[in-house]
Amino acid sequence: MSSGRLLKLAAASVALVALAYQRPVAYRVKVGAPGDAAYVEGFHDREETEDHRWRWSSALSRVIFHNAGQIVPRALLRVRLAGPPLSSAPQPRISLTLNGRTLDTFVASPEPRACVFSIDSAWAGPGDWTLAVTSDTFMAHDGRRLGVAVDRAELVPEKVPLLPPARTTLLVVLGALCLATLLGPRLGEPAAFWLSQVGAGVAAAGLAFGREPAVAILPALATSLALAAAIAGARRSRVRSRVAATLLAIAPRAFRNPT
Numbered sequence: 001m002s003s004g005r006l007l008k009l010a011a012a013s014v015a016l017v018a019l020a021y022q023r024p025v026a027y028r029v030k031v032g033a034p035g036d037a038a039y040v041e042g043f044h045d046r047e048e049t050e051d052h053r054w055r056w057s058s059a060l061s062r063v064i065f066h067n068a069g070q071i072v073p074r075a076l077l078r079v080r081l082a083g084p085p086l087s088s089a090p091q092p093r094i095s096l097t098l099n100g101r102t103l104d105t106f107v108a109s110p111e112p113r114a115c116v117f118s119i120d121s122a123w124a125g126p127g128d129w130t131l132a133v134t135s136d137t138f139m140a141h142d143g144r145r146l147g148v149a150v151d152r153a154e155l156v157p158e159k160v161p162l163l164p165p166a167r168t169t170l171l172v173v174l175g176a177l178c179l180a181t182l183l184g185p186r187l188g189e190p191a192a193f194w195l196s197q198v199g200a201g202v203a204a205a206g207l208a209f210g211r212e213p214a215v216a217i218l219p220a221l222a223t224s225l226a227l228a229a230a231i232a233g234a235r236r237s238r239v240r241s242r243v244a245a246t247l248l249a250i251a252p253r254a255f256r257n258p259t
Contacts, residue, residue, distance in 0.1 A: 005193050006177055012197055013176045014169055016204035021164040023208045024157040027072050029063055031055050031150045039064050044144060056140075057081075057147035061133045068155055069126035070165045070215045075155040077117045079131065081148045083108030089138030092147055097132045099124050108135070108148050118158060126167055129155075168207065168215060171222040176200040178225035182232055 029039045032046045032053035042061035047054055055061075068075075077098065083091040096103045096115065101124075103117045119129070135147035163169075176196045183192035206214035 002189065005189060006180065009176055009180055009193060009196055009200070010173050013173045013200040013204075016200050017164045017169045017172050017207060020204040020207040020211075022160055024160060025071060025208075025211045026157065027065055027068060027075070027155040027212065029065065029153045031063065031152060039066070043150070044146065052151065054149045054151035056144070056149055057133045057135060058145060059135065059137050059147060061147065061150070063131040063133070063150070063153045065129040065131070065153075065155060067127060067212070067215045068129035069121040069124060070168045071211050072155040072157055073121040073161050073165050074157065074159045075119050076158045077103075077115075077119045077131070078152070078154050078156060079115045079133075079150070080112055080152045081108065081115070081133070081150045082112040083110050083148050084138055084146065086110050090136075092136035092138070094136075094148060095132075095134040097134070099130055112151075119155065121165070126165060168218060171218045172200055172203045172207075175203065175218070175222040175225050178222070178229040181229045182225070185232075185236070 030036060030053070031040060031043070032048060032055045034046075036046070036055075040055065040061070040063055042058050043055040044058065045055070047056070063079075065071075079096065081094070091108045091110070093105070093107050095105045096117075098117070098119060104115060131153060133148065133150065137145040137147050140146050176199055179199050180192045180196035183195055186192075187195070203214065203218065206217075
C-alpha cells in the first residue's frame with residue numbers, strides 16, 4: 001500500500017481513538033460483590049447483609065485497577081471504608097497509597113467514610129494502578145485480624161483528555177496499518193484501506209463503550225496482526241526472490257536461443 005494511504009489511515013485511526021476518549025468512562029470495583037476477586041488482594045472473604053456487601057482488610061490489602069492509566073487517565077479516586085463498631089475495638093490508623101505514593105493517613109471511624117483523591121497518569125503511570133490500604137488490626141471473635149471494612153473503590157473521570165493515552169493509540173494505529181498490509185495484496189489498495197478504517201472504527205467503538213475489555217484485548221490483537229503482516233511480508237519476499245532467481249537463470253538461455 002502506498003505511503004500516502006498509510007499516513008491517511010494512521011491519522012484517521014488517531015482521530016477515531018481521540019473521539020472515543022471523549023466519552024467519559026468510570027472504573028468501579030464493588031468490593032465484596034461477586035467477581036471482585038480479580039481486583040483485590042489481601043482482603044478477607046466477602047461478607048454481606050440483605051442490602052450491603054463488603055470485605056474486611058488485613059494489615060495490608062490492595063485494590064488493583066487493571067490498565068487504569070489507559071482507561072481513566074485523569075480521575076478522581078473514591079474509596080469508601082469504615083472501622084469496627086465502637087464496642088469492638090479502638091479505631092485503626094489507616095494509610096492509603098497509590099502506586100507507592102501516599103494519598104492520606106488518618107484514623108478510621110465506625111461510620112462509612114468516603115475518601116476522594118485526584119489522580120493523574122502522569123505520576124500514577126500508564127498501566128495498572130494499585131491502591132494499598134495499610135491499617136492497624138484488631139482480633140475478631142473468630143480469630144481473624146481485621147482492619148477496615150471496604151465496600152467500594154472507583155475511578156471517576158475528572159477531566160476528559162484532549163489526547164488519548166499514547167499506548168492505546170499506537171496499538172490501534174499499528175493494528176490498522178498491519179491489517180491494511182495484510183489485505184492489500186488480496187483485495188487491492190482501495191478496499192484494504194477502507195476495511196482497515198472500519199477495523200479502526202470498531203476498535204474505537206470498543207474503547208468508547210467497553211473500554212476495560214477493549215484495552216485488555218488490544219495488545220494481543222495488535223501483536224497478532226503485526227506478526228501476521230511480518231510473516232506475509234517475508235513470504236512475499238521469498239516468492240519475489242525465487243521469481244527473480246528463476247528469471248536470472250532463464251534469461252541467459254533466452255539470449256543464447258532466440259526464437
